[in-house]
Amino acid sequence: MSNNKNFTESEIIKQINLIHNLYIESRAAFPYYPLDEQPPLISGSKTSFVIITPRPMTIEDKQYRNNIAHFQNQNFLVRLFAVLQYYEIFKNPDETLPGYIELDILKRLRNEFSHGIGTYNPKSSKDRKLMKDITKHFSFKEKEYPDFSINKDIVIKGIISESKKYIKELFNKPKPKPPSYLKFFYLYIKNLLICFKRVYARLKEQFP
Numbered sequence: 001m002s003n004n005k006n007f008t009e010s011e012i013i014k015q016i017n018l019i020h021n022l023y024i025e026s027r028a029a030f031p032y033y034p035l036d037e038q039p040p041l042i043s044g045s046k047t048s049f050v051i052i053t054p055r056p057m058t059i060e061d062k063q064y065r066n067n068i069a070h071f072q073n074q075n076f077l078v079r080l081f082a083v084l085q086y087y088e089i090f091k092n093p094d095e096t097l098p099g100y101i102e103l104d105i106l107k108r109l110r111n112e113f114s115h116g117i118g119t120y121n122p123k124s125s126k127d128r129k130l131m132k133d134i135t136k137h138f139s140f141k142e143k144e145y146p147d148f149s150i151n152k153d154i155v156i157k158g159i160i161s162e163s164k165k166y167i168k169e170l171f172n173k174p175k176p177k178p179p180s181y182l183k184f185f186y187l188y189i190k191n192l193l194i195c196f197k198r199v200y201a202r203l204k205e206q207f208p
Helices: 009-028 059-086 100-114 125-137 152-172 181-206
Strands: 041-043 048-050
Touching: 009 059, 009 152, 059 100, 059 152, 100 125, 100 152
Parallel strands: none
Antiparallel strands: 041 048
């Protein structure tokens, strides 16, 4: 990887882990609620919560809290993109490296969340294509997800994992060897001969 900021692989991974841990802790208080169950014990990586409500949660209550969780998912992906963009991971993307597909999905999701209202529009061909790519790549059933499918345990976890693989491969990719001076000289002579041949052919036509 070439840049003038001297980034290191470990520095980038450290920043990814930092924001991921913050995200996990914040999501611990806002898990996804199955609409037919009551609030469970909620555990994060370092924190546990018990949700106590003055009355049984209604479907509307659960849907509202699920919307908050989805909002957190969206914002985490925007933040993750910002970190990777700062470290120039999206500069000259390499489609041959593992994790490229996940990074491409991340970039397109970020565009949806940062440059629009962030909800899936089935009338948009761009949105339909993105939804199809997400559900196909992460093995979702599209009909189960009215909004963009960004499940934290499958999509977000997968994007983080594959992003780290991409970064590792990017930093360990062999740098292309510069052509030797002999090769430059050979190409120079070859092009020079081509020019001479063209000039000679034209002179021959003018002065048979």
